[in-house]
Amino acid sequence: MLGVMKRPMGELELIDRIREGAGRRGGAGVALGIGDDCAILRLPKGHELLVTTDLSLEGRHFRREWHPAESVGHRALARGLSDLAAMGAKPLAAFLSLGLPREMMASRAGLRWVDGFLRGLGWLAEEVGVPLAGGDTSEAAGEQVLADIVLVGSTPRGRSLRRSGGEPGDLLYVTGTLGGSAMELAELRDGRRRRSGEHPHLYPAPRVGVGLALVRRRLASAAIDLSDGLSTDLGHLCRESRVGAEVWEERLPVTAGANLEEALHGGEDYELLFAAPAKVRVPRSIGGVAVTAIGRLVPGRAVWMVGPDGMRKALRPRGWEHFGGSRAKAPGSRAGKPR
Ligand SMILES: [Mg+2]
Incomplete structure (x- = not known):
């Protein structure tokens, strides 16, 4: 046969x-x-x-x-x-x-x-x-x-980064760009051809070198990787650090072609999100990977998004939820991804 x-x-x-x-x-x-x-x-x-x-x-x-x-x-x-x-x-x-x-x-x-x-x-x-x-x-x-x-x-010993070390006033940083994975997945699902040669969903680049540099140079107070989406993973970091946060919408490094929903909730970008005290000088790139300040930790427990007009609104976790059976409902997002 x-x-x-x-x-x-x-x-x-x-x-x-x-x-x-x-x-x-x-x-x-x-x-x-x-x-x-x-x-x-x-x-x-x-x-x-x-x-x-x-x-x-x-x-x-x-x-x-x-x-x-x-x-x-x-x-x-x-x-x-x-x-x-x-x-x-x-x-x-x-x-x-x-x-x-x-x-x-x-x-x-x-x-x-x-x-x-x-x-x-x-x-x-x-x-x-x-x-x-x-x-x-x-x-x-x-x-x-x-x-x-x-x-x-x-x-x-004792030097690993944790989700728990962030303090109010620390600035928040992300590596690379966000939303590319969700965007490419939507293209795969719809059978659309990708225009760029990059494949943030099919072949994401884990930020091992950046993590090592953060430890070696003692830059970060807390860190997490963005597997479930910024809105969800930032919530995890805030919970463990017992702080709130604000995210500056205009500063978010959204992957070219992706939308804000994908950048906030898409997940699987495998970038790092970390906090560092405001007095720490964090380089704009580490080992060739862009590092962008996107907000800061604040007292309290709420997570906010600050729009270009300065208006604050709650940023609710709408990324991947383990054991939830499906993604939390995200109106306007390209749902239906296999996780
Ligand atoms: Mg993780």
Whole structure:
């Protein structure tokens, strides 16, 4: 039969593909990688470990008809790297667990998909210098792909960035531009062709270097990554810091072509949002990534948007809500994204 292999790919074969596909680059932090019962990591002297896990589910976080396999692999790794970046951690090692539907493990098209996934993941892993040090594979019970990524990083002891350190009066900054991911996703959903060669949704760039610089130069009082949308993630930072905030609409770095709704609530831009005391001189760019002041932390607990006319209105969290089943309703936004 066309496109069907004589036998399904076995688990060992899959592990070999992972080993090959995801790059062989070892890292200084990995004493023993794929091939034994455990990986062995080495922590730099005086550092502590940071661990984050991210689940990517087909139909929820990606769709095979919209997202090329390379993008799914890239994004799975990017989400974890962005969490490490948010805390200023240096990535040490990544672990990948894959659940694949039976039909995928038995067809050439399925194999090509897995190779594409590993290629996309491998490109980013190589770029950031994080080795894939282990993982697990299984045939999925259903028809959908499941990828779970664990990322381990390190910071000098006690120096990681937290959501909780912000104080009233601190200025708020974001890296890069906002809204590009939601805009590109809407284009994918509607089958529109993208005019620019940039792919903020399919291939977001986690801000690992910026996070490291914020720790090294002691610039930030609090930080978070923008995975769920500015309105939602700023709310998380404010809650943990026990402060309110105002966002200056005119200062928001909206991606060219995106709208304000996408910039505020779209999510998945994987930029960093951080606070810094007003007296700290924050550079306009860090490692080639633009850094823009967009507002400040204020006493109280409310989050405000200040319009060009100086009028304040409440900025309510309308980004992605975990376990909510769907995005919170956002009138005027391009809804319906798989998360
Ligand atoms: Mg995060």
